[in-house]
Amino acid sequence: xxxxxxxxDVTGSVWKIVASIGDDIAPGDSIMIIESMKMxxxxxxxxxxxxxxxxxxxxxxxxxxQNIAEIEI
Amino acid sequence: MMKPTKxxxxxxxxxxxxxxxxxxxxxxxxxxxxxxxxxxAPYLNQADDAIFIGESxxxxxxxxxxxxxxxxxxxxxxxxxxxxxxxxxxPVFAQKVLDAGHVFVGPSPQWIEKMxxxxxxxxxxxxxxxxxxxxxxxxxxxxxxxxxxxxxxxYPLIVKPAEGGGGIGMLVVQTEDKLLSAVERAxxxxxxxxxxxxxxxxxxxLKPRHVEFQVIGDKYGDIRVLFERDCSIQRRxxxxxxxxxxxxxxxSLIQTQCEGIARGLRTLGYDSLGTVEMxxxxxxxxxxxxxxTRLQVEHGVTEExxxxxxxxxxxxxxxxxxxxxxxxxxxxxxxxxxxxxxYAEDSKRFYPSPGRxxxxxxxxxxxxxxxxxxxxxxxxxxxxxxxxxxxxxHAPSRSxxxxxxxxxxxxxxxxxxSTNIEALIRIIQSEHFMSGNVHTGLAMEVxxxxxxxxx
Numbered sequence: 001x002x003x004x005x006x007x008x009d010v011t012g013s014v015w016k017i018v019a020s021i022g023d024d025i026a027p028g029d030s031i032m033i034i035e036s037m038k039m040x041x042x043x044x045x046x047x048x049x050x051x052x053x054x055x056x057x058x059x060x061x062x063x064x065x066q067n068i069a070e071i072e073i
Numbered sequence: 074m075m076k077p078t079k080x081x082x083x084x085x086x087x088x089x090x091x092x093x094x095x096x097x098x099x100x101x102x103x104x105x106x107x108x109x110x111x112x113x114a115p116y117l118n119q120a121d122d123a124i125f126i127g128e129s130x131x132x133x134x135x136x137x138x139x140x141x142x143x144x145x146x147x148x149x150x151x152x153x154x155x156x157x158x159x160x161x162x163x164p165v166f167a168q169k170v171l172d173a174g175h176v177f178v179g180p181s182p183q184w185i186e187k188m189x190x191x192x193x194x195x196x197x198x199x200x201x202x203x204x205x206x207x208x209x210x211x212x213x214x215x216x217x218x219x220x221x222x223x224x225x226x227x228y229p230l231i232v233k234p235a236e237g238g239g240g241i242g243m244l245v246v247q248t249e250d251k252l253l254s255a256v257e258r259a260x261x262x263x264x265x266x267x268x269x270x271x272x273x274x275x276x277x278x279l280k281p282r283h284v285e286f287q288v289i290g291d292k293y294g295d296i297r298v299l300f301e302r303d304c305s306i307q308r309r310x311x312x313x314x315x316x317x318x319x320x321x322x323x324x325s326l327i328q329t330q331c332e333g334i335a336r337g338l339r340t341l342g343y344d345s346l347g348t349v350e351m352x353x354x355x356x357x358x359x360x361x362x363x364x365x366t367r368l369q370v371e372h373g374v375t376e377e378x379x380x381x382x383x384x385x386x387x388x389x390x391x392x393x394x395x396x397x398x399x400x401x402x403x404x405x406x407x408x409x410x411x412x413x414x415x416y417a418e419d420s421k422r423f424y425p426s427p428g429r430x431x432x433x434x435x436x437x438x439x440x441x442x443x444x445x446x447x448x449x450x451x452x453x454x455x456x457x458x459x460x461x462x463x464x465x466x467h468a469p470s471r472s473x474x475x476x477x478x479x480x481x482x483x484x485x486x487x488x489x490x491s492t493n494i495e496a497l498i499r500i501i502q503s504e505h506f507m508s509g510n511v512h513t514g515l516a517m518e519v520x521x522x523x524x525x526x527x528x
Contacts, residue, residue: 011427012455036455037417037425038241039309040262061455 003052006045006069008062012036017058023051031069034062049073076151078392079104080178082120083141084156086446087463088368090116092154095384104148106141108134110456115448122148129456135159138166145175152176152391158458161367162189178391180290180345180366188347188364191235192273198361201337206352206360207276211235216253223252226276232256234263235271242266243310245277278360280512281352283307284319286334287375289386290343291396298331299381300406302374305511306500308423313493313516314500315371316411317378320471320509322353330359346372346387370414370463373442377410377467409471411478413497415485416459420496421524427455431489436481440467453490461492471509475501496520 015035019025030042031051045051053070056062081104082092089105093116096103105120110129117123124144127134134140136159145153153170155161161179164186170177179185188194198205209222223230223246232255234242242262244255260270287299301322306314319327334349348369350362372383386399417426433449445462447453453461464481468474479501482494496516500506503519 010424012425036427037457037459039425039459041424 002073004071004073005067006071008064008066008068010034010036010041011064014056014058014060014062019051021051025049025051045071047073079150080152080154081145081150082154084159085111085135087444087460088156090446091444092384093119099385104150106144110454113451114446116446129454152178154178157367176391178388180343184343185366188366191363194364201340203333203337203361204359209274212272219256223274226274229277231275231277232259232272233275234267235273236267236269278352278354281354282512284353285348285350288338288347288349291390292344293395294342295396296335296338298335299375299379301327302371304371305513306516307513308516313414315374317374318406371412373465374410374412378406378408379404408467408469409474410467411474412463412465413478413482414463415461416493417453417461417490418459418493419491420493425459426491427453428490432486434486435462436484441481499523
């Protein structure tokens with residue numbers, strides 16, 4: 001089982017975390033929503049897997065390229 | 074004894090720059106306000122006074138009413154211009170400004186409230202004979218009722234926030250099985266964006282054009298409708314290119330709408346600037362969308378074709394002048410004007426691109442007008458909307474305007490962040506835009522086609 005780091009696509013703040021640790025994420029589902037410049041951008045896990053870690057919480061600032069979660073594929 | 078007029082501009086960026094310019098031209102003292110992120114903004118030096126109002130997040134600065142009132146007191150400001158966005162369509166705030174004995178540069182709070190509530194605005198539109206599309210009342214909590222209301226409108230439909238505006242928080246629903254999850258999502262977006270979960274449904278117009286009408290009223294009951302703008306070029310329901318006049322629409326249809334709008338607003342006694350937004354469908358029919366009770370980002374294209382200054386007019390009317398003394402009687406559009414909004418976002422996905430501006434060179438030319446609130450070295454942050462600058466051209470014909478706008482966009486050099494300039498140029502050069510065959514899905518069609526071609 002490989003553990004993959006999910007990175008943020010955009011600089012902004014974490015608005016909502018929509019998955020919990022231990023959840024099985026279906027391919028294409030989102031794990032959290034980042035807000036930036038009045039836009040909401042879902043963070044999508046393309047391949048799916050189990051969410052094993054979250055490096056941010058709601059309200060945190062995130063930078064583009066920053067590791068924000070870990071998925072076990 | 075009345076204090077001399079001094080106006081505080083409760084906003085930032087391009088609109089603050091625009092209003093301060095108008096105040097300087099009118100010889101009225103101005104007060105600018107700025108958050109941490111805007112401390113190096115170029116328009117601050119153009120105002121007579123600049124007051125720090127708090128940390129970058131809007132809630133701590135531009136939406137911080139207490140701080141704004143303190144700034145009014147400290148500077149002896151007698152009036153407040155809210156710009157657009159932020160507090161400009163907050164009727165409670167507008168009333169507070171009035172209760173504090175200040176002038177609010179905008180309509181009476183009752184009109185802000187009436188038009189701010191989208192189903193009330195639709196009811197008003199219907200009552201004065203403006204065309205409206207099929208729409209619902211406010212959605213109840215009952216899922217089954219919501220499903221029935223949707224059935225009577227038909228699919229595809231659109232879920233909209235009743236207290237919303239600006240294209241924010243709207244969701245298209247193609248089929249009934251997607252309805253309830255869309256409604257749930259729309260509720261939370263509405264709550265977050267506008268503080269209210271109230272929603273309504275409207276039937277979806279396919280390939281509509283967004284055609285809006287500029288209105289202006291004074292405090293004495295006079296109303297004029299200053300023709301139209303076409304704002305069909307949008308991404309995520311937000312305008313990115315706007316023009317005056319609307320290409321290819323029979324002028325008699327426009328005239329009929331102008332007259333109907335003037336008649337309707339005269340019954341209210343609407344007393345400032347406003348815009349009546351409509352959809353124009355493929356059968357040549359208009360339908361009322363919403364009315365915005367504020368200055369709009371795209372006001373400049375109307376100013377260019379009519380040779381007037383809407384911001385100066387708005388201020389003069391707020392200070393008690395009569396419309397007939399502020400605007401000439403006979404106005405008719407000359408030539409064509411197009412505005413492009415340069416956004417801090419990439420040209421493929423339109424994702425926000427914050428960062429420090431390492432280069433910021435705006436185009437210069439006889440018929441090029443730029444409005445911006447940024448300069449080189451400033452940080453473009455995540456806290457505000459992505460508008461960097463507006464580039465406006467005015468030419469004798471639409472085709473000359475398009476050519477000039479493309480040239481102006483090519484001359485623009487912004488480095489340090491991504492911009493939508495490449496997408497803007499592509500859209501203007503597209504066959505459909507060039508032939509005036511615009512509709513609200515055109516921008517995304519052009520960009521998505523370009524993305525497909527390049528992969």
